[in-house]
Amino acid sequence: MNHENDEREVPRRVSFLVDAVRELEQLDKPENFPKSLDSLKKLIEKHSILWQSKIGLVYGGVTKIEQYLFEESKLPYIRGASGLLDRINLIDLPAFFNVIPKSDRHDYTIQCGKTKKWLNASFPNQPNLTDALIPEQIIYSTGGNILAFCPAAFVDDLANAIEKRYTEETLIANSCAVGETFRVIETRLGLLQDNIAETFWLEKYQKEYQNTIIEACFGKIDNLSEIENIFKKHKSFNELTTKLVIRLNQRRSGNESGDRPTRRYPPMFETHPYLRRDEAEKHSAIAHISELTGQPYLSETLIRKIGVGDRAKTGIPETPPWYKYYQDKGLKWEAGIIESSLDKFEDFLVKNSEQSQAYYGNNDNRKKEIKIPESLTQLSKVSNGYVAYIYADGNNIGSFIQNIRTPEEYQQFSQDVENATKYAVYQALAYNLQPRKIKGISEAQSKIKDGDLIHPFEIITIGGDDILLIVPADKSLQIAKMIGKQFENILLDGVPISGVEIKGQYKVREKLLYPDKFHRFRKTIPEHYQCELSMSIGVLITAYNTPIYYAKELVTELLRSAKKYARLLKYTDILTNEEITYYGGTVDFFTMKSGTMISSGIGEFRKQTLTIDKLKLYAAPYTLPELDKFLISLQALQKTEFPKPQLYQIRSFLERGRRTASLNYYYFRDRLNKGQDTLKANFEDTWCTAKTNKGNIAPWMCNIEEEIYETIWQEMVDLFYLIEFSDTKSQQALQQYINP
Known part of the structure; x- marks a missing residue:
């Protein structure tokens, strides 16, 4: 665009559009928000184009990601599945909107051109979908989801195209997309009634804010001075996305979506009892690849995963010889450019x-x-x-x-x-x-x-x-x-x-x-x-031969535990009666040295095995500062050169009671040849000081609120031979970087 034109007078035939857009932008400022229904009506009358014009909004992406990623437990297949989903989400869907990713490593022009050709052929329109979509319409396309504007006439076609792209490329991955048309003014003021006089607005909210249904929508109000701000926050673009999320959940569940194809019957491939199945034991094999490690039998879904995984691993866009053979037999799918993590x-x-x-x-x-x-x-x-x-x-x-x-x-x-x-x-x-x-x-x-x-x-x-x-x-x-x-x-x-x-x-x-x-x-x-x-994090340390799908279930449980702990980190200030919240991250970790160690879940294992009366033989989850101190304590313990039998003996005495465990800990600690002062400073004085006097209660720490004693000793012993630390100089440089 020639910037010399910026100062010229706007042509009369489009000046009303420019004025309407400027008015729309002004609504972003809280002071310009229409505070009464009359003000809202006047705004609409002044700029009727904002009321009459409609725009489409589409939201969707892949669902049940884990089911697709971990269908086969071998690393190359998981790598390929992840790479293919990333390619669809980060390359293919933006290509619908004429986006060509910038990369020093690859030129995506041809690949994006093929994607646009597929889109126009799958959904023939006049004008074509790709002619109606532009990069600026994308709000975000990441994390397996896309949210984007589009012309109102193309909403259903674009939503169908998103679902179809995932299905055609992966064959079995579940995806879901929904769309809706909204008035342009609703992108700033939230959902409005067709008859503007019937719109629930601020005056009515101020009168009926205690109504149970209204509280469920807007939340409960404790401070009446905040009632106007709460209404303004709710009546915004966020109200539109909330409606789309609700519709997405309904469509995922198999409900009808107007004239669109149903999702009631997700992708599924029949298998015959007398035909050989692939390595995942879920689909009929169509290929026996002698060139690959293990000479696997593969279905078409696994061929695509292994093809993408191989390309992600090598970075070479050339098609391997074994795949060319099956292309000659009728397998026409191409992996395209894959940029690995x-x-x-x-x-x-x-x-x-x-x-x-x-x-x-x-x-x-x-x-x-x-x-x-x-x-x-x-x-x-x-x-x-x-x-x-x-x-x-x-x-x-x-x-x-x-x-x-x-x-x-x-x-x-x-x-x-x-x-x-x-x-x-x-x-x-x-x-x-x-x-x-x-x-x-x-x-x-x-x-x-x-x-x-x-x-x-x-x-x-x-x-x-x-x-x-x-x-x-x-x-x-x-x-x-x-x-x-x-x-x-x-x-x-x-x-x-x-x-x-x-x-x-x-x-x-x-x-x-x-x-x-x-x-x-x-x-x-x-x-x-x-x-x-902030981040909540689950960490599962386990033997390499633990099945991936099982490890994924356990680490998911640890993540949920960490998130639950993060929600509990609040207290009420006695002087101000104000609730103080800790927003920082949390981590829950668990060491599983054999696959048969846990028969149910980690939470149940901790409850049944590691909790005795009012003693917790573990301390996880931790806040991030607590994890930092835990690692310092573990490093201090390693430096003491504690004899291995004594480490495990102190751990075994934990379940015999608080005093017995403490007596044995102090006995063995006093017999150490070196590191006593380091252990005392970085373990006892850090974690085990008594709450009611100046003494220590190692290896325990007292949790007054829950009226229990807990300890980090069990977890330190489990990790004693597993966790390694860098040299002191490197650690100091690292600490300086992450604590600027």
Whole structure:
């Protein structure tokens, strides 16, 4: 656009449109919000175009992601499933809107052109769908979901296209999309009645705010001075998205959606009892691939997963010979360009030299030799046979969204959270891991041999505020802690990242007073500002041969436990009677050294086995500051060179009672040859000080509110030989970075 035209007079034939748009933008300011029904009517009469014009809004994406990701438990298939879903969500759906991703690694022009051709052929219209859609209509497309505007006439076709794209590309992944048309003015003022005089507006709300139905919609009001602000927050763009979410849940459940095709019958492939099934034992096999490790029998769904996984692993867009053979037999599907999570991680390192040096270290000149593990077995070979699953999810996201009033704020919020999530993971991996040499490989057909360097992690998914990683057990808690801390630091704009700008405001307005009230250790933490958003994280440390689907169930339980703990971190100030909330992150972790250790769930195991009368033989979940102190205590315990039999003996005495356990702990601690002072300072004085006197009650800590005693000793012993720490100099540099 020629900016010289900006100062020219607007042509008369479009001036009324420009005036209406300017009036619409002014509604973003609270003082311009129509405070009465009469004011609303006058606004509509003045700019009738805002009332008469309609715009479409479409929301949808993939559902039951885990069912698709973990249908087959081998790492290459999971990697492929994740890569394919990412390609659809981040490349294909934006291509509907004529978006061509910018990448230093790939040119997506041809691939996006094919996607647009598919869209126009699948949904022939005049004009074509791609002619009616533009990049600016996308509000967000990440985390497996898309929210976008579109012309009102194309709402159903676009929603159908989203569902069809997922089904045609994955064959079996569930997806759902819904759309609705709204008046343009509703994007700023929320839902309005066709007869504007019947619209429920501020005057009526002020009279009937105590009505049970109205309370269910707007919430209960304790302070009448806030009634106007509460109404304004509710009557916004957020009301439109809420309606779409409700409609999406209805469609997911199989309800009718007007003239659209039903979702009552999800994708399913029949299998014949006398035909060979694929490796997932769910679909009929159509191919026997002798060139792949294990010579697997594959169905078409697994062929697509393994094809995408192989492309994500190698980064080579060429079609492998075995796939070309089946293409000649009639298999026409193409994986397209697949940019793996590792590619994105390496791009991050290229732009951030400090993190690149931390990760590659002395291996900087051997980057091309570093390989990607082909299985969990190989990943475990760099961590004593144990791996860790890290599953993270954002806290307070829903409540924060409730205060978002405009599509622009939605777009900004989505981008900020995506950046914070993604770069928190990349930084945690870069600062806590390095390429490692693999040892003990006995797989004859493996392309990775003893002594090869591998990237010691697997990013299953990073989308929106969700994270699922597999990492070496020995650095798992350090990685989890840094993800949680950096997510908050990035949103608070306290961590510089090349090319990234955080536009939203996420700082809690007032400093957190008396932060020690939320943590169980006895070290003082200074008053500080909090981030309104944080991460809850579940960490499962387990043997490599634990089935992935089972590990995923357990780490999900740990995540729920951490989120539940985060919701409980509140107290009421006695002087002001104000409820003080702790917004920081939480972590729950569990060490499972054998697959038969737990017969039900972790919560039930803790209740039945690790809780005796008023003694809890564990202390998880933890706040992030508590996890930091826990790791310091564990490191102090390792430095004492506690004899292994005594470690386990103290642990076994925990269930015999508080006094017996304490007596044995002090007896063995006094007999240590070195490290007594370190252990006392970083374990006893940190966790085990008595609440009613100046003494210690090691290895216990007293929880007065719940009237129980709990201990971190059990968890420290479980991790004693699993968690490793970097040298002191590296740790100090890292602490300085994450605590600027």
